[in-house]
Amino acid sequence: MAKRKTPMLDELENGKWPSFVSDIKQEAEKRKTSDIDFQTPKEVCDDLLDLLELSFKDREGHWKHGGVAGVFGYGGGVIGRYCDQPEEFPAVKDFHTLRVNQPSSYFYKTEFLRQMCELWERRGSGITNMHGSTGDIILLGTTTPQIEEIFWELTHNLKQDLGGSGSNLRSPNCCIGKSRCEFACYDTQEACRNLTLEFQDELHRPSFGYKFKMKFDGCPNGCVASIARSDMSVIGTWKDDIRIDQEAVRAYVAGEFKPDGGGFAGRDWGPFDIVKEVIDLCPTHCMAWNGNKLGINNRECNRCMHCINTMPRALRIGKETGASILFGAKAPILEGAQLSTLTIPFMPMEEPFNEIKELIGKIWDWWSEEGRSRERLGELMQRKGFAKFLEVCEVKADPRMIKEPRSNPYIFWKEADIPGGWERDIKDFRKRHQK
């Protein structure tokens, strides 16, 4: 079976960048000589390469889409993939993907990684993707009978659960946060773990019309890009003032500290120019430098992080920290790609995170009630309007939700909000206004 003649794929090994073709070939060779007690076909990597070569030749994919593959009682975590040329490529007849819920911020022990690789070579293809865009550990390619076996070993030996797929909550995902980063405005790992545990049912059993993702960035630098990649983006922020160490600012200006943590080291960028590189680049023009002292008009600062990133030894986030919560980012299926929209300007983010859990409940109820099949939250928000969404969240419209006049949705008044309602006395009106 495994003939492996792949002239077109071989082209993808040229050049200086890494090649998935080389990686899969390496695994294919390893499987030939290994003494692992393989529970999946030995030739799985060879057949995979041959099949992909055929797809290149035919200019057509040879995978079917979807299936019932899964773990008993779970409606997510396993993505069924079946080859449409099973006679010719029996080793990849079924080639299911597992999503395994990653530990927060991807902290692993090498022992765990070795165990996982051993498991995956024995019961899968040996091919992994660390990590998928969802955040999960992706284990690519196993047969139907192996799924339950792998799940048992994963949960009992590796103590790791499956992640989300399909119309479920997807594995929540967070930046490295307070474990390593001084910019973190809340404990992203704690929030991610707490909400993952809280919403186990939604993660494993489809209860929505489509997927729902939540991601946690510790600050507006957005290392997990929550604003672009999640239906609910939780982005760290602060309420009070940026803390300034004037001494350290002067040290940056004098060239004693390297700006951007020494990030621009590749070539000579000339001496640090605080006016050109910080003051003039502040998007809200709220900073000033008089040659000796740095001033920030914090009321106007929109927490873009630029000045702090440039001079981290001199500037620090404020002390009253929490998060802004935004909703509705999505990739383009309907209406094009969309970033999340600011909905809650500030929420404290402390255990047990009751406030955000309550908010999520309100939104899921509305989405389940009003959303169409396969309609993302962001599309529903567009269809029903932001004013309606605010009502669902039980928050009032706020100037911080608006980028500029004239580009935002209209706010419609309700009769109940108007003193005296819609009715008015025309005579009284005419006393003051001529015809």
Next chain:
Amino acid sequence: MGAEEDKKLIIDTLKGKTTKTKFYLKDFNKMFPERRPREVSKLVNEMVAEGLLEYWSTGSTTMIGLKGAGIQHEAEDSDQ
């Protein structure tokens, strides 16, 4: 209605569909217009655990059908 009656209604409704074997969660909501969607999804998930229904997923979207009904992989003739 008791839980058993609810389940029977679901099974009878699905059996009554001749052209489709896979359904969205929304289709189940329509069977219980007076219920909240979350109650309905709980019921559906319970029926999967009991082996009456099964999930079918593209990886992106999940559909639900009677256990063993229709094609097990690829929905060539479904109207999704």
